[in-house]
Amino acid sequence: MSPLSSLLGGGGFNGFVPIGPSYATGTATATIVSAGANTDGVNISCASLYSEGYSKFGKLQIDGDTVLCSGSNYVGTSAGSTSAAITGLFVPAGQSISFLAADAKTTYHVNYEVL
């Protein structure tokens, strides 16, 4: 069986997930890597979302599928801020990486490596 770190992406000889040299950050909906630009796959080293209190959701999506979400689908259900993070995610060639923001109260940060 392969080490979990290798399955998650990055992996490598020592089994760690390297920090990708590329990064993106923002507060509004954006396609960080389009499907067309992803010709050989992308490793997401780490990604985080932070939503202020009373904000709606922020989502990280791979080819339209949500893999990470902060905030709430319903504004005002929680006064507190929320955050989410993920590491070591491999995105196959031809798939897009997007951030979806319901309002401007969510910030995303993604470190990635274009293979």
Next chain:
Amino acid sequence: MATYAIVSSGVVTGINVTTINPGEGWQLVPDGVQLGWVDDGNGGLEAPPAPTPAHRPLTRLEFVRLCITAGGMTSMLLVQAKADPYLEALWIMLDFCIEIKHDDEDIGPGLAALDALGYLPGGAAAVFAAWPTE
């Protein structure tokens, strides 16, 4: 490595530093551009202007001291102003205040009245100009 940005309504809402053109909506920008930078009106981007410091609410004592230091109100003028029947409403309002705000709707007319009646030799504008900030 190149820096790309998404600019929405003249404000940078996304930064992407990468080896590839990330896709539609991103524009190539100079290195160093950051989130929140704004359109400079000449096709470029610049850091937003520093926010104007907010005026600090004052206690009644601080307000009177400001009238003295910035407005030129002497002790004698203060005593006279306190006894002036035209200013009675102002002092009543100040008695009700827990704190005095720069933009309070009664403070402008109140200082103007002090100024017009000769109790602020330095002028009401000088008091506003010297109002402490956060």
